[in-house]
Amino acid sequence: MPRRLLRVPMTDGAELRAALRALRGELGLPEAFPAAVLAEAEQAAAYRRPVPDREDARELPLFSLDSPEAADLERAMFLARRPGGFRVHYAVADIAAFVVPGGPLDLETRQRATTVYFPDARVPLHPDVLTRDAAALLPDQDRPALLWQLDLDEFGELVFAHVRRAVVRSRARLDHAGVQRELDTGAAEEPLSLLRDIGLLRQELERSRGGLSLTVPEQHLVPRGAGYGLAYQAPLPVQGWNAQISLLTGAAAADLMLAAGTGILRTVPAAPDGAVGRLRRVARALGVDWPHGTSYAEVVRSLVPDHRATPGTLTRDEIPPPHAAFLQECTALLRGAGYTAFDGDPPDPAPARHAALADDYAHCTAPLHRLVDRYTGELCLAAAEGTRPPEWVRAALDALPGEMARGAGRATAAERESVDLMEAAVLHGRVGEVFDGVVVDVAAGAPSRGTVHLHDPPVAGRLVAAPSGAALPLGKPLRVRLLAADPGREKARFAPA
Numbered sequence: 001m002p003r004r005l006l007r008v009p010m011t012d013g014a015e016l017r018a019a020l021r022a023l024r025g026e027l028g029l030p031e032a033f034p035a036a037v038l039a040e041a042e043q044a045a046a047y048r049r050p051v052p053d054r055e056d057a058r059e060l061p062l063f064s065l066d067s068p069e070a071a072d073l074e075r076a077m078f079l080a081r082r083p084g085g086f087r088v089h090y091a092v093a094d095i096a097a098f099v100v101p102g103g104p105l106d107l108e109t110r111q112r113a114t115t116v117y118f119p120d121a122r123v124p125l126h127p128d129v130l131t132r133d134a135a136a137l138l139p140d141q142d143r144p145a146l147l148w149q150l151d152l153d154e155f156g157e158l159v160f161a162h163v164r165r166a167v168v169r170s171r172a173r174l175d176h177a178g179v180q181r182e183l184d185t186g187a188a189e190e191p192l193s194l195l196r197d198i199g200l201l202r203q204e205l206e207r208s209r210g211g212l213s214l215t216v217p218e219q220h221l222v223p224r225g226a227g228y229g230l231a232y233q234a235p236l237p238v239q240g241w242n243a244q245i246s247l248l249t250g251a252a253a254a255d256l257m258l259a260a261g262t263g264i265l266r267t268v269p270a271a272p273d274g275a276v277g278r279l280r281r282v283a284r285a286l287g288v289d290w291p292h293g294t295s296y297a298e299v300v301r302s303l304v305p306d307h308r309a310t311p312g313t314l315t316r317d318e319i320p321p322p323h324a325a326f327l328q329e330c331t332a333l334l335r336g337a338g339y340t341a342f343d344g345d346p347p348d349p350a351p352a353r354h355a356a357l358a359d360d361y362a363h364c365t366a367p368l369h370r371l372v373d374r375y376t377g378e379l380c381l382a383a384a385e386g387t388r389p390p391e392w393v394r395a396a397l398d399a400l401p402g403e404m405a406r407g408a409g410r411a412t413a414a415e416r417e418s419v420d421l422m423e424a425a426v427l428h429g430r431v432g433e434v435f436d437g438v439v440v441d442v443a444a445g446a447p448s449r450g451t452v453h454l455h456d457p458p459v460a461g462r463l464v465a466a467p468s469g470a471a472l473p474l475g476k477p478l479r480v481r482l483l484a485a486d487p488g489r490e491k492a493r494f495a496p497a
Contacts, residue, residue: 007220008119008422016221016425019488020120023417027410029116029123036104041127044098044105045134057147057166060089063191064137065242068175072124072131073138074368076145076170077245079194085153086198090249091145091168093135095126095367096374101392110396113407115369116414119221119422124369131368139170146377148249156201161252163377163384180238199241202248211358212297213247215240216331217324221422228425230457232324246365247357253380254360260383264341264376264400266363270355271296271333278440281475282329285438285453286322300330325458337408339363339372339401343394372404420491423459427485427492434481434497439463439472447471452480452494461485461492472496 008016024031033041062076074093079086099106109125116123124131137143147166151159174192182188183196206213218233250266257263276296283290283299290299303323334356340347354361364380367373375393382389440460441451448465450472463472463480472478480494 007218016421016487017120019421020118020418022488023414023421024118024121024123027413027417029410029414030112033108033127034104037108038127038129040100040103040105041098041129044100045129053165054144055147055164055166057089057091057145058142058169060091060147060168061171061191062089062091062137062168063172063174064139064170065174065176065179065195065238068177071136072128072368073136073170073173074131075246075365076137076168077191077195079191079198081190081194082151085151085159086156086194088148088150088152088198088245088248090148090150090245090365091137091166091170092148092249092365092373092377093137093368094144094146094165094377095130095135096378097144098130098135099374101390109371109374110399110403113371113403114411116407116411118414119418125371126368135368137168137170139173142167142169146381148252150248150252152198152201152248156198156205158248158252158255161256161384163253163256163380165381176236176238176242180236183238195238195241195245199238199244202244203240206244206247206357207297207301209358210297212300212356213240213243214300214327214330214334214356215243216327219324219328219422221425227429228422230321230325230422230426230459232321234324247361249365250361250363251357251359253362253364253376256380256383257362257376258346258360260379261346262343262389262394262397263379263383264339264362264372264397265347266337266354266361267340268334268337268354268356275333275335277475279329279333281438281440282453283326284475285440285455286326286458287455288323288326296330296333300327303327322455322458339404341397341401343397370404371407372400375400421487423461424485424490424492425487426457426459427461427482428487431482431484434479435494437478437480437494439474439476439478442472442474450474452478454480459492461494463494463496465495 060078062078064073064076066073076091078089112125115125137145145166145168146163147168148161148163150161153159179192182192215235217235220231220233221228222231254265279296280290303326362376363370364373364376367377375396378393379389435454437452437454439450440453443449448469448471450463451460452463453460479497481497482492483495484490484493
């Protein structure tokens with residue numbers, strides 16, 4: 001599920017940051033790594049375990065592409081033309097070169113399962129000495145990697161995939177805004193212009209098969225008067241094209257593992273009717289047009305400006321706040337995501353698919369942040385080489401879906417509680433005011449309680465019963481009065497006005 005990108009001001013809001021620190025404690029997230037884990041990580045960083053038969057691929061002029069503040073670079077690429085299409089070289093950090101199976105670091109990461117993000121900080125999967133240094137694909141540094149070769153035809157369809165261990169050396173660290181500028185002005189060299197070309201082709205293929213990869217705007221809490229407001233930064237087109245290369249690699253990984261008969265897939269069930277109905281009510285609350293008979297995917301695409309139509313005109317703030325808030329809410333349709341492991345007979349196609357992408361898919365490009373990617377990488381290496389996967393990988397397969405589910409549960413709780421905290425901060429000091437909203441949820445068995453989504457500011461809150469105890473008008477406009485909103489103490493709570 002795409003992560004909601006939440007940011008809080010770092011030059012202000014000491015009380016808010018204190019509430020976020022307290023939230024990490026309430027969720028039981030560790031403040032630091034045990035001494036034995038740190039010791040192993042530092043030793044591994046200083047004396048990297050040798051891995052035999054690692055190809056020297058340092059001649060490839062790879063580049064990384066991420067946000068300027070990203071310190072844990074785990075992917076780098078080089079794109080080129082080939083007869084009849086394109087070739088993608090995609091390097092993914094080889095964290096398995098640093099982790100001893102069964103050692104303290106391995107056991108700790110299996111407990112954590114994933115990096116957990118907060119608006120002001122993160123609780124990492126691995127110690128920073130690895131993810132921000134020894135294992136990161138930093139420019140001008142030799143690094144172990146899993147190097148993918150992905151050959152595409154002229155329409156962007158994958159025709160060949162292979163992965164091997166390699167030593168790589170990234171040439172440059174690029175950021176989205178800088179690359180977008182080069183593309184818009186025509187100054188981009190061919191590897192960057194191919195990122196746009198391939199990205200657009202892959203997006204069209206995604207559209208044709210009925211899939212949608214959701215890129216959510218960043219949600220910022222910004223000082224406004226004596227309090228806070230919400231601002232959104234729309235994703236740049238290059239972020240979507242960059243994501244398509246990662247999605248392409250995940251699809252190739254799924255195909256390799258399915259052909260080999262051993263693997264672990266990322267699965268997302270089709271959204272239930274109730275979830276789509278709720279999203280329609282949120283759209284109504286925010287004034288987002290959703291014509292009858294139009295799919296959710298078509299609505300989402302209509303909210304993102306077509307950069308090809310007016311190149312050079314898109315700014316990161318072009319999506320209006322109500323539309324951005326709606327895109328944030330779309331992540332709810334991906335609930336129920338999980339993992340399906342198999343060793344022998346491949347799983348049944350329908351439950352093992354990623355319904356949102358309308359394709360078979362595997363997580364394999366974020367090993368510094370997600371536990372499962374370390375195992376997927378090893379499974380893909382074995383599949384590409386026609387060998388048996390390592391025993392430590394096969395032995396872990398049965399437990400991996402549960403470990404990832406527990407980690408994802410902690411990450412989801414952190415995101416949900418952070419959103420509630422930020423929305424309480426926006427509404428703080430406005431207790432007693434009346435707002436226009438729409439009832440988007442009604443509690444099962446208690447129709448006088450539910451959730452209201454406001455139009456302005458575009459936030460949601462708990463709606464308690466009216467004095468009469470009357471049922472709430474699900475899907476209908478309702479004027480509500482704010483009863484409470486105090487970040488770190490009380491979530492936003494409303495009652496019918």
